[in-house]
Amino acid sequence: MDVLILGAGGREHALAAALAPSPRLGRLFVAPGNPGTAALAANVALDSCDPGAVVAFARREGIGLVVVGPEAPLVAGVADALEGAGIAVFGPSRAAAALEGSKGFTKDLARDVAIPTAGYGRFHSAEAARAHLADVPYPTVIKADGLAAGKGVVIAADRAEAERSVDFMFGGGFGAAGSSVVIEEFMEGEELSFFALCDGIRALPFASAQDHKRVGEGDTGPNTGGMGAISPAPVLDAALEARIMAEIVEPTLRGMRDRGTPFRGVLFVGLMLTADGPKLIEFNVRFGDPETQAMLPRLDADLLPLLEAVARGALPAGPVRLRPEVAVSVVMAARGYPDAPLKGTEVRGLDAAAAVPGVTLFHAGTRAEDGRMLADGGRVLTLVGRGRDVAEARARAYAGVDALDWPDGFCRRDIGLRSRP
Missing domain, CATH: 3.40.50.20 (Rossmann fold)
Incomplete structure (x- = not known):
């Protein structure tokens, strides 16, 4: 094929x-x-x-x-x-x-099919949103309704920051994505990314990961498309997986089917594990980046028939076979990311990094020119280390990072540190 x-x-x-x-x-x-x-x-x-x-x-x-x-x-x-x-x-x-293309659509679906999620309001004007901000507890979460490359979310510490964020979004800061906004209650807990293959009727658990969204170590600085991930998510066990499938994934499939828009593909469920149990943060409708780089090296099966089965609407009974190992993906980004990444700098040492035992190197924002490899984006490379546990996987991933020769690149040095060994 x-x-x-x-x-x-x-x-x-x-x-x-x-x-x-x-x-x-x-x-x-x-x-x-x-x-x-x-x-x-x-x-x-x-x-x-x-x-x-x-x-x-x-x-x-x-x-x-x-x-x-x-x-x-x-x-x-x-x-x-x-x-x-x-x-x-x-x-x-x-x-x-639309599960990913519109945050408001997803929140309305969650309300209609009783999926646990944060309380929210949808607003189509800055004036209405600002008025709502007078009555919410802080911190609060403000999201551009549409696609904003993973950057359209602000956790506002106080009303002044919230109002600035609303004005920025409605002022075109995220283009058309900010023409309406969702304002949500802030949820506390551990974040989890869960992936399920869906054929429109049935869903099959695929894999899990924990992403590191903020650009700086210790989860500081602005949100990014993702600076690294660990798979499997250490917080996930069989009981939690069953609960996510029963309370979130399966109701979503039923709700989409009842609307005449069955979901077929991979459902990326962003979750917050709160004191009250797992709650939906948002959906994506494709594999995540950099979660995919950590998950797929763990796959112990032929991926092609799995993807074809989803496309044909005929999922196998399962389960998906994964190797009993941990993978840690570390993103190397260009200096200035996420606001103004520096492009055109030369990245050396790629062969040395890829040769580190247990390491896989994936390109993202690169460009080959005259025998040189140049940075051509914000997130430029992902180094993935695999090991028996988190410590070994981390050590291998960062050994790959250290084999690179790229003074204008940077990464977070704490990917996976909060995870259990």
Whole structure:
């Protein structure tokens, strides 16, 4: 089977690396890809958010399965166009992708099907939002309703900060994503990322991770797309997984099906483990980055038939087989990230880093030019260490980081430190 992956980041490099060994794989394409995927597949200059262009390429090349990496093509309706053309696609329809594309949609769904989550209000004007801020306890959480590359969330310590955030969002700080906002109660507890494969009717637990969102050590500084992750999440056990499936994942599938928009793809459930139990923070409708880089190296099964089964609406009985090891992913970012990352600096030592035992290196924001590898984004590389426990996985990941020669890059040095050994 010939496969096309849409996307250009570390997640797509990890997907390509997991699919490449499959005995069922024919040709592998990544659009647009990066220098890392180029070693495993044919990179294609293709606008992944253009449904017509994606369908035309898939038809021309006889693609058997399209795997959508990022959220933007899903919200743009790429999966709908492929399905309409009779081409199997791993990823939900545009209507189902509203689970990520609109925070307000998700909060309303949670209310309607009794999914535990924080109390909230939806606002379509700065004036209404500011008036609401007079009556809420602090800290409070303010979210841009639409897609903001993982950065559209502010935890406001007081009313003044909350009002500044509201004005920033409605003032176009996140573009169209901030044309409406959700204001939520602040939840305390441990965060958890849980992933389930869904075929529209059934769901199958896939893997778990804990992300580190803030740019600075000790969870300080602004939110980012993610600075590292650990998988499996040390806080997850069999009882908690069963509760997440019963109280959050399965009601979501029923609710989406009842709305006539069944969800088919991977459901990324962002959770807060509160004193009252697990509560939904938000949904994503695709594999996470950098969680995927930590999860997929643990997979002890052929990924291709799993993704195809989701696309065909016929999940296996399960379970998904994972190796009994821990993986820690550490993101190397360009100086200035997330506000103004410095581009064009040379990254050396890639071969040395990838040669560290137990380490896998994934490209994200890189560009090959005249025999050199240059930083071309905010999050540039992900180093993944695997080991028998957290300590060994961390040591290997940071040994890979230390083998790099990139003075203009930085990482958090505390990924996984809060986790149990």
